[in-house]
Amino acid sequence: MPPAAINETMYVPAIDIAPFLSGDPIGKQRVVDTVAAACRDIGFLVIAGHGLPADDLARAFALTREFFDLPQTTRDKWHPTGPSKQRGYHAFETRGLAHTLDANVPRDLRETVFLGPLEDHRDHYRGLPEAQPAYWPNTIPTEPEGVDEAVTTVYRGFERLSANLLRIFALALDMPEDHFADKIDKHFSILSCHHYPALTEPPLPNQLRTGAHTDFGAMTILAMTEAKGGLEVKMPDGSWAGVQTEPQELVVNLGDMLARWTNDRWRSTLHRVVNPPNLEDAMSRRQSIGYFMHPNFDTSIECFPTCLNSGDEPRYPTITAGAHIAMKIEKSHNA
Secondary structure, three states: OOOOEEOOOOEEOEEEOHHHHHOOHHHHHHHHHHHHHHHHHOOEEEEEOOOOOHHHHHHHHHHHHHHHOOOHHHHHHHOOOOOOOOOEEEOOOOOOHHHHHOOOOOOOOOEEEEEOOOOOOOOOOOOOHHHHHHHOOOOOOOOOOOHHHHHHHHHHHHHHHHHHHHHHHHHHOOOOOOOOHHHOOOEOOEEEEEEEOOOOOOOOOOOOOEEEEOOOOOEEEEEEOOOOOOEEEEOOOOOEEEOOOOOOOEEEEEOHHHHHHOOOOOOOOOEEEOOOOOOOOHHHOEEEEEEEEOOEOOOEEOOOHHHOOOOOOOOOOOEEHHHHHHHHHHHHHOO
């Protein structure tokens, strides 16, 4: 399978993970080794053979596209009113991801529908008040008909896939395959349905569809439509390389939690979504659906013993998953 994006010195590799999922011993180890190299060298990979039905993604893209075509007043009906900031609809230019890295740039040129976990674990965390917003009920659009079922179906598919990817990651880090199992049984992962419309006026200086940032959680799984002005990854040599998948492929990138867990042995890589060359080109309209894997709220994010060489110290202080995500979200909203 050819590389998904070529750079003079590095590329984002495309990896078929089907041999791992099928349990073939030789193929399974090959997948683990290839994924480990990608995580170490660049922190991004493109995967095939993942088992997520193409029809489920196509339906979610089509119906959320119809939602984003509704009048603004209709879309705004699904803006969340509860304490969780990652639920429901958030309008164009209301968030700025580059601010999570303290960059002083304008807000992002996109609008989004967010879903949080589909299970309500607030009772489990009743003694931890700060965890309550992480498991707050969803605010899911019901127009057009079927959009709520479509996005929850995709959430479930990404949920299963992320658990399988964590099995691969565990083996790649010389840990038992089920290492992450008890750390994700009450996860608070986020599904984000992003819409990048064709622009009607020029952006502000340094304003992008999504500003340069690293992702907050353990990993991100991303499906995206083909359009001008898309995902770019900062390569190890400092250059930016565009990533566009083939049909049935998904992008996977590591988040800040895995960088902390691995003492930076694995990379949480800077990336952005750039503006199209012709801002008013209708064909530049773009969508993506991303699943941001956040483990259980009280999971400790501290260096894995297999990632700490003798005599070395962890580069990061220990923090819980919940505290780490809350800090990042607050910055993105303070843009």
